[in-house]
Amino acid sequence: MKYIKYIITIIAFTTVYSCKVSYGFTGADTGVAETFQVNFFPNNAPLNEPGIDIQFTNALQDLIQNQTSLQLVNSGGDLTYEGEIVEYRISPTTATSDNTAAQNRLTIGIQVRFYDKNDEEKDFERRFSFFFDFAGSAQLTGSQKDTAIETIFERITQDIFNESLANW
Structure with a gap:
């Protein structure tokens, strides 16, 4: 009985450690990579919102650091x-009966x-x-703007993470 505890502990430790080598607990496949870099994402959109370039770059860095x-x-x-x-881009999505925007996007x-x-x-451009x-x-x-940008960046950074590191 005493040895069974030790064997189970060793098996559990080995399983967790082997998962950590190639896969994190988030399902990320980092392979043999040890480092990553996120270059600055400039805002080249026709409608320029100040500060979102730095905000997005930081959001992507934070997500990768937190999940790998x-x-x-x-x-x-x-x-x-x-x-x-x-x-x-901000655009109307639905209209009211008097031709005003009921909802914007x-x-x-x-x-x-x-x-x-x-x-x-694994390289891609997308x-x-x-x-x-x-x-x-x-x-x-x-x-409201802060919430909107944060919500959008949360989804986009997770999609980028999944595309680049989640090997499902």
């Missing part, structure tokens, strides 16, 4: 994320290039976008 054991570096990373914000699109120094087959709907009578300012 990779170390963030400024250059020479095993994994590299780069790109630009290509869309920031903020859409943000990001063009991303991903490079894996150790496995070029556009990611998401939206946030808000009342047509409301102005997209203050906390």
Whole structure:
């Protein structure tokens, strides 16, 4: 009975450790990569919202740091994320009977290039976008704008993470 506890402990430790080597607990497949870099994502959208470039770059860095054991570096990373914000658009989605917007939609699109120094087959270039709907009578300012951008960036960064590191 005494030895069974030790055997179970060793098996559990070995299983957890072997999962950690290639896969994190989030399902991320980092392979042999140890570092990543996220280059600055400039805002090249026709409608320019100040500050979202830094906000997005930081959001992507934070997500990868929180969901993997990779170390963030400024250059020479095993994994590299780069790109630009290509869309920031507010448009009406539904109208009222007197031809005013009942609901508006903020859409943000990001063009991303991903490079894996150790496995070029995983490299990709792709556009990611998401939206946030808000009342047509409301102005997209203050906390509502912050919530909208945060919600959109949460979804886009998770989609980028899944595309680049989730090997499902």
